[in-house]
Amino acid sequence: MNNRRFARTVGWLALAGLVAAALLAWYVNRQPASPFAQEAAASSEPALISRGEYVARLSDCVACHSLPGKAPFAGGLEMATPLGAIHATNITPDQGTGIGAYSLADFDRAVRHGVAPGGRRLYPAMPYPSYAKLSDDDVRALYAFFMHGVQPAKQPNIPSDIPWPLNMRWPIALWNGLFAPTATYAAKPSQDALWNRGAYIVQGPGHCGSCHTPRGLAFNEKALDESGAPFLAGALLDGWYAPSLRQDPNTGLGRWSEPEIVQFLKSGRNQHAVVYGSMTEAFNNSTQFMADDDLAAIARYLKSLPGDPQRDGTPWHYVTAEARPDSPGAHTYATRCASCHGLDGKGQPEWMPPLAGATSALAKEDASAINITLNGSQRVVAAGVPDAYRMPAFREQLTDAQIAEVLSFVRSSWGNSGGAVDAKAVAKLRGHTDPASSSPIILHMR
Incomplete structure (x- = not known):
């Protein structure tokens, strides 16, 4: 009897397994x-x-x-x-x-x-x-x-070179x-046409969340629209930190107006920043070609996304830096960086971006600051004309320790609160990035 029950159980389990496999x-x-x-x-x-x-x-x-x-x-x-x-x-x-x-x-x-x-x-x-x-x-x-x-x-x-069975x-x-x-995409009846157009572009064809939304354990985007707080809240990807596109004043767009967002997407620069990293390719081949109405729609939608004060911290404000000529990184900054970004960190907007209040100097993630210092920035090409000013690569001129020191100086000056950079983090990113890969892709479709 026990053998019969065992055989029947095994039979049912086998049948269930076959059904499950078929499904x-x-x-x-x-x-x-x-x-x-x-x-x-x-x-x-x-x-x-x-x-x-x-x-x-x-x-x-x-x-x-x-x-x-x-x-x-x-x-x-x-x-x-x-x-x-x-x-x-x-x-x-x-x-x-x-x-x-x-x-x-x-x-x-x-x-x-x-x-x-x-x-x-x-x-x-x-x-x-x-x-x-x-x-x-x-x-x-x-x-x-x-x-x-x-x-x-x-x-x-x-x-691909992904091995079997992966x-x-x-x-x-x-x-x-x-x-x-x-x-x-389904339009939200509670919002106007401009907001809905912006939501459609950002969530759909623009796929902004692919870079700017943090990933879960299964490498999934943690949220795909504004209904989830992680949506566009900033994420680390391929050696760059894609900042928050929400209304976070430190690590997001909280200090940007709608016209400034439009200007950034249309010209690649504004008083706050210049495109760099992966955003350079997005600008060179995508956002600058968008219609003005679509850029305005994107700006309207992004400005509607609330920030997270608990995550973002106390809003940044400029603090005059005390003279620290002997502090680690201060001398390197004065000799290597100040000619473009200013001894006061305010840069020369809209061409030389400020480092005072920069997202890369306020975010806890230091990958973008390290990457652009090591490898420089790609050429920004607006209306077919390459820019005359770009961040040079310092990977051959500065050691890991020197880069860590100068970035620690920047991230702790003028009210910046990003924190110190470890030379080991610089060494790791140096080994995982290739300056030869920074050639811009510029496509003239027709």
Whole structure:
């Protein structure tokens, strides 16, 4: 009797296991529904292609899918992940190596759901959790642009170097079920049209949260819209600290007006800061091409996001620095930095940004301060004209200890409260950054 019960139990467990495996296989391999199942060919209407080009600018597709000196959108950019390096793919309309064989439904599922033809799951380095909010009209226009507005480039994709079994992609389907939304952006009736347009761009095509929202243990963005306090609250990514875009006066946009946000996105600079790090590429290829109404919408939305006084601390105010010629870093600052940023730390706005009150000098995270001191800044290209002033790299001129000392001086002067920098942190970032990778990607689409 006991043997029969045991055999029956084993049988039921085996059956349950088979059912669970079948359900898992179905879930993993299912194709997300697309509203474009009956639309195969891309429209060649010039107005739609032009609209798609603009959506590509909003979405900053070039930042990941292009390399300096290579064909636009031919892929190849190496991106580090905790599991290993992956490479951006060719998204030109080449039939063999690109997306030329994609139907509109295929394109939609890849962009908004992270599922390529055949059910292959895309790594969420592709920001489909944000692109899920794209409207049907914008997806249709984007498809028309990539099929008829981009030149095909025969460039095979580079395999990832993530080792087996970590390179198996079926678990991504489970990750998507937990963390990736599937609905397009829905306007908030309580807000006006300008706010809703800004929310759509920031949450959707702009995918601002991909850099500026902190990640959870599963590398998911902790919030995808303003309903979550972590949304756009600042995050460490790829050796840079993407600051808060909320109304935090120290580490965010609390001291910025709406016109100053627009100016920053349109020209790459304002009295508070100049674009640097990953934001340089976003400016060079995306934000400066946005319509003024869209920039105003972004500013309106960002100014509506409350800050967190408990996290941000006492609002910064300028404090005249006492003379400290013998303090660690003071001499280096006076001889290496003051000619541009001023002995008083106020810089020469809007060309030489102030260090007094700078986010990088107030944030607890010191990665941005270290990275830009080591490797300098990329060239800011506004309206096709490269800037004449840029932060030089000091990795060959200064030791780890000297960089730590001068940054500790900056982060403790003029009311700054970021805290001291450890030479070990400088050494670590020195080893993980490559100055040769700072070449700007400037794409002239048409």
